[in-house]
Amino acid sequence: MAGGYRDRVVTELAQNAADAASRAGVDGRLSIRHDGTTLRIGNVGAPLSVSGVQALSALRASDKDGGSIGRYGVGFTSVRALSDRIEIRSTTGSIVFDAARTRAELQARGLPEPAVGAPVLRLPWPLDEVPADGWDTEIVLNGVGDAAAVVEAAEREAVDLLLELDALTSISLPDVDITRSTAPGPGSWTEVRIGADRWWRGDAPCARWFLPLVGGEPSPVRRDVLRAPTRSDEVLTLPLLVVADVPLQPDRRRVLPGADLSTVATGYGDLVAELPAADRTAAVPVPGLPASGVDEELRAAIIDDLEATAWVPTAVGKPVRPADAAVLESISTEFADLLADVVPGLVAADASGRSGTRALISVGARRLGLAAVVEALSGLSKPPQWWRRIYGALADIVHDTADVDECAALPVPLTDGRTVTGPRTVLLVDGVDLGPIGWARVVHPDAAHPLLQRLGAQTVRPADLLADPALAAMLEDPDYVDEDLVHQVLTVAGAVGGTDTAPGLGALPLASSDGDVRAADELVLPASPLLAVMVSDHPFGVVADSVVQQYGSDALRVVGVGWTFGTVVDDEPTGPDHDLDDESGWWDSVTASSEHSAEPTALIAVRDLDLVDESQWAQALTLLVDRPETAAALRDRAGYTPWWLRRHARLQGTPLGLLRLPEDSTFTGLLDPVDHPRAPEFRSALAGVDVDDADTATDILTAAADPERSVSPAVAVTAHCVLASAAASSRLDVRDVDPPDAVRTLSGTVVDPSRVVVLDHAKWIAVIPPDRAVMGSLETAEALADLLDVETASSVLTVDVVSSGVTVVVDDHPLLAAMRAAVTWLVPDVVELHDRLTVRCEGIVAVTRDVPFWITDDGVLHLSGSVI
Known part of the structure; x- marks a missing residue:
């Protein structure tokens, strides 16, 4: 023994x-x-x-x-x-x-x-x-x-x-x-100190349990032996040391076969319930293979007692049995507090760490996933601030796309008081409280949180809300338009942060100064500079002062109330159907000037130009170039706005299309320079090298016929080139232009059309005196003659060579050979060389004169010796 x-x-x-x-x-x-x-x-x-x-x-x-x-x-x-x-x-x-x-x-x-x-x-x-x-x-x-x-x-x-x-x-x-001392521990537990070691000791009916403390914190054991009361050889894997009254074999090393060990666990759950909430799961045996039959029996008994006892700490403070507990791993204290009255049996945050969650699940607690949490939140009526705290807590546990998918049905409170399902269906307006929004699912600002964007919410600007098609649809239906909607729209417009007009809001009904209610785009602001340049009988109303005071001028400009000229933008116009003055004329001019009669592919135009007072065009032009949107409409010379201004806008009584920039010498003397400090910014509306209507052509011809104007030969030629080009390209129908009473000759003089001819070949330059000749481009001479109702030189004049010459082979003549080498396109192989070349012209212009060269109808080149 x-x-x-x-x-x-x-x-x-x-x-x-x-x-x-x-x-x-x-x-x-x-x-x-x-x-x-x-x-x-x-x-x-x-x-x-x-x-x-x-x-x-x-x-x-x-x-x-x-x-x-x-x-x-x-x-x-x-x-x-x-x-x-x-x-x-x-x-x-x-x-x-x-x-x-x-x-x-x-x-x-x-x-x-x-x-x-x-x-x-x-x-x-x-x-x-x-x-x-x-x-x-x-x-x-x-x-x-x-x-x-x-x-x-x-x-x-x-x-x-x-x-x-x-x-x-x-x-x-x-x-x-070595001594042992004791002190009060948590609940009915006693703190035991032996030297530097410490334990919490709990006394159950049939056993004493010891939970080791390391650094003052519970530290469950992983492997020990049964103590009855002193150490035996029965290995245990329980988290606490146990000293129990268990029958042992005489040598005190092994439990007697058949001994009932279930009573050892009696009261274990009650003891665990008195531990601090954060430490209770430490008393749950870690799942795993038992070390022995005794260990297996004790573990089973402990788990049975734990499962039958209300010890699991909950967010509401009342412990529950594991089967009645729901655990969300690593839940924060704040989140647990928020969900305390939402999820029955929600385990307290202190017991929801990773190891605690595993322990609770091993004894029957229900694991909560994000989807289950979201489901529990559905149907709740809570203030927006409460939801923001929920989102903040969720943000710490939403990590990947799977988590995002589980939150797809998360409720979101809106500005209009509703709570809707799904972050992907809502809009976030960052940092701005716009009040209720009736046409869009806008998250209440007190609930807004970055998590919603991670879950699919779209971040928008106030301007994006105004561009929502749903709003446009509501404005088209009178049943939806009421004071609340108007207030909401104007509140959002005030937050846009600019004065750019948002398209589609012109129908918003607003109070005018005369007591009526009119559409926003039918009103102007009281201090609008547009009022100062419009005719007195303009059709616009003035928005009521009370509306201006409540919402501000910027908000009203955003919804379309006039301040300066408005614009019409159409990226795919299909016809002249934009209610613009003389729009059909512009449309026809574009198609007529196109080689393939193509219609305009885009439209950006200033509207209401026809309402400008004739005496206010100087100020009106300043308004046009001051605003980026209207200035943009002036960039394309072929666009509606420059086209209209050239024909209808006047400075000092002169159409803009007949005024030139001072530094532009193309029409010096023929057209007057524009007198406006911002003229370079609307150069597209001034005279150019293109003429595309009868009125402009008539005005240029009239200016050319004015003897009071000093016009150089070069300017006269340029003007005739421009006019002839327009007539030849079908941009101008000569039938719409009355022939002028006088024309500007090559010499710059003004004469009766019956006394001149249009030069249609270079040879006529040497024969016809400059004061009897009109010239443009030789290629468009016929069109110029038709426009001026003047004959071409070749059609009405005959020329005979009256001097005698000798036939010379060019290659045998040194100077002629050199000349042909320099200008091979002009000198043929054989020429008639005259000491003095004299020709006689008969017809409208009758003259005999010495000339440097002449080409007869049979193609012979006659040269005067003076040229070589």
Whole structure:
């Protein structure tokens, strides 16, 4: 039997000391010291009694109910592994077990010694020694081979022994005194301190449970042994140390087969319920394979007790059974507080960490996913600020696209008081409180959060809201347009941050100064500069002052109330149907000037130009170039706005199309320079090298016929080129132009058309005097003659060469050969060379004159010797 206790000497002696202290009702103290080969173990408590001696000598007898030694008398046999002479000194008397003396007694009686040796612990001998001062009982082991090793073992086991043996409060060793103290712990738990180690101790009906503390925080164990009450060999994987009253085999190493271990877990859940919320899940066994049958049975019993007990901490503070708990992993305290009255049994944030969640699920708690949380939030009526806090809490746990998909049905409060389903259906307006918006799903500003954008909400500007087709549709239906909608639109318009007109809002009804209600695009602002340039009988109304004061001029300009000229923009026009003055004329001019009669591909035009007072065009032009939108309409010379201005706008009574920039010398003397400081910015509306209507052509011809104007030959030629080009290209129908009463000749003089001809060949330049010739481009001479109602030179004049010449082969004449080398297009192989070339012209112009060259109808080139 001693073999089973060979390494349990210290444990068994400590158990005896604890029993003695418990019997006497005192705090147990144990002392273990050595002196060479002598080991001394002292304790306080009930001293040695007769029954105790009987129990010791009977081996398997126990006086648990009346003695001072352990549960089994056999436990004391462990000392035989160390000594053959065991003294038990006590204040009530002392005995000694001595192998040598027993062996001598057997020999004296003629009895043989047993094969296993003398029965040392069967014969107690009286002893006169007393225990050392301060101790009620002292066990002295003599002849211990390595007493120091026993003391060292005692030092290693001291903490466990003080933890396991409740009646023992201190163990004194040669170099240290190890004591146990207690202090209040959480709930019914007690904090136990042994040296530097600390535990929370919980007392259940059939066991004591110890949760280790490291750095003041609970630190569950992963592997230990069953303590009954001292350490056995039954390995456990429970998170707490357990000291339980469990029947063991005599050597105290294994549980007796068939022992009922389920009672050990009784009250375990109640103890866990009294731990701090953050530490309760630490008491749940970690899922895994049990280390033994005993471990398996204890784990099952503990889990059964946990599942049947309301111990899981919840966000509302009331604990519930695991089956009634719902855990959202790593939920924040704020989120848990928000969901406390939304999700029944929601586990408190302190217990929802990753390890805590796993523990709770292992005992039956329900895991919450994001989709379940979103479902729980559906149908709630909460203020926007509450929802923003929800989104802030969710932002910490929404990480990937799968999380985003689970939040697809998340409720979102809107500015109009509704709460709708799905962030992907709503709009965010960053940093602006626009009030209720009736035509769009705009998130309430107090609920706006970056998470919504991550979940699919679209971020828009106030201007984007005004461009919403839904708003345009509402404005088209009188049933939807009321004071609230008007107020909402103007509030959004005030937040646009500019004065650019938003398209499609011109129908918004607004109060005018005369008490009527008119569309926004039929009104102008009271201080509008447009009012100063329009005719007095213009059709616009003036918006009411009260509306201006409430919403501001900028907001009203955004919805289309006039301030300056408005524009019409159409990226795909299909016809002249934009209600612009003389739009059909412009449309026809574009198609007529196109080689393939193509219609305009885009339209950007200034409207209401026909309402400008004739005397206010200088200021009106300044307004046009000041505003980027209207200035843009002036960039394309072929566009509607420059086209209209050239024909209808006037400065000092002159159409813009007959005015030129001062630095443009194309029509110097023929057209007057424009007098306006911003003229370069509307150059497209001034005279150019294109004429595309009869009125402009007539005006240019009239200017050319004015003898008061000083026009250079070059300007005269340019003007005729421009006019002839327009007539030749069909941009101008000559039938719409009355022939002029006078024409400008090549010399710059003004004469009757009957006295001139249009030069239609270069040869006529040498024959016809400049004051009898009109010239443009030779290619368009016929069109110019038709426009001026003047004959071409070739059609009415004849020329004869009257001088005599000689035929010369060009290649044989050095100067002519050189001339042909320089201008091969002009000099043929053979020429008629005259000393003095004289020709006679007959017809409208009759003249005989010397000329440098002439080409006869048969193609012969005649040259005057003077040219070579």
